[in-house]
Amino acid sequence: NAGVTQTPKFQVLKTGQSMTLQCAQDMNHEYMSWYRQDPGMGLRLIHYSVGAGITDQGEVPNGYNVSRSTTEDFPLRLLSAAPSQTSVYFCASSYSDTGKAGNTIYFGEGSWLTVV
Amino acid sequence: AQTVTQSQPEMSVQEAETVTLSCTYDTSESDYYLFWYKQPPSRQMILVIRQEAYKQQNATENRFSVNFQKAAKSFSLKISDSQLGDAAMYFCAYRSGDYKLSFGAGTTVTVRA
Numbered sequence: 307n308a309g310v311t312q313t314p315k316f317q318v319l320k321t322g323q324s325m326t327l328q329c330a331q332d333m334n335h336e337y338m339s340w341y342r343q344d345p346g347m348g349l350r351l352i353h354y355s356v357g358a359g360i361t362d363q364g365e366v367p368n369g370y371n372v373s374r375s376t377t378e379d380f381p382l383r384l385l386s387a388a389p390s391q392t393s394v395y396f397c398a399s400s401y402s403d404t405g406k407a408g409n410t411i412y413f414g415e416g417s418w419l420t421v422v
Numbered sequence: 423a424q425t426v427t428q429s430q431p432e433m434s435v436q437e438a439e440t441v442t443l444s445c446t447y448d449t450s451e452s453d454y455y456l457f458w459y460k461q462p463p464s465r466q467m468i469l470v471i472r473q474e475a476y477k478q479q480n481a482t483e484n485r486f487s488v489n490f491q492k493a494a495k496s497f498s499l500k501i502s503d504s505q506l507g508d509a510a511m512y513f514c515a516y517r518s519g520d521y522k523l524s525f526g527a528g529t530t531v532t533v534r535a
Contacts, residue, residue, distance in 0.1 A: 337521050339521075339522075339523070341523075341525075343465075346431075346527060347527055347528075348426070348428075348513050348515075348524075348525030348526050348527050348528055349467075349513070349523075349525045350525070351522055351523065351524075354521070354522065356521065364522065394465060396467065398467075398523070400521070402521055410469060410472075411457075411469070411517075411523060413466070413467035415464075415465070415466055416465045416466075
């Protein structure tokens with residue numbers, strides 16, 4: 307049981323480069339999301355999805371794109387990396403049964419991204 | 423996004439003693455869920471405890487318990503019999519029916535041997 311798998315774990319990018327952070331879960335969860343964690347702040351929601359083909363913006367979506375073509379995968383794309391996007395990124399997933407927002411949220415181990 | 427406030431950036435506790443972390447939140451909803459997550463230096467997010475807003479009884483998980491005051495919108499975490507392994511950053515989080523999770527800024531807990 308792999309849970310939520312994020313790749314890569316570490317990445318250094320140059321300003322202006324693009325890249326994709328991969329996220330996969332094997333628990334058949336409908337809900338998936340991406341967060342970023344910056345020093346002195348909690349995790350902030352970037353984008354989320356409640357099912358295949360459905361995505362929506364979170365609190366800090368600018369500079370990021372997502373897609374959800376399958377239930378298992380939810381990649382996060384940085385279109386043109388900027389130093390302000392240096393952060394630790396977390397992918398998370400859970401079931402989304404109606405009325406069960408308290409379902410356990412599973413987090414990946416994080417991806418450390420540095421933009422120079 | 424809902425506002426979650428953790429007013430204590432750092433807390434220190436003697437091993438075997440008790441420490442309480444505070445959390446307040448702002449919401450107009452009546453049905454929601456609250457969580458405490460532990461983040462050790464490895465950065466792994468570990469669920470410590472959760473509370474359903476419709477339940478009056480405070481949640482407990484072994485040495486961890488909460489004091490949930492719905493009217494005051496307060497959700498504090500008590501760690502009893504603190505252990506060295508409890509040292510970590512602790513995040514309070516709020517989740518409503520739209521499934522978005524809002525986090526506080528975190529409290530760093532240091533355990534003194």
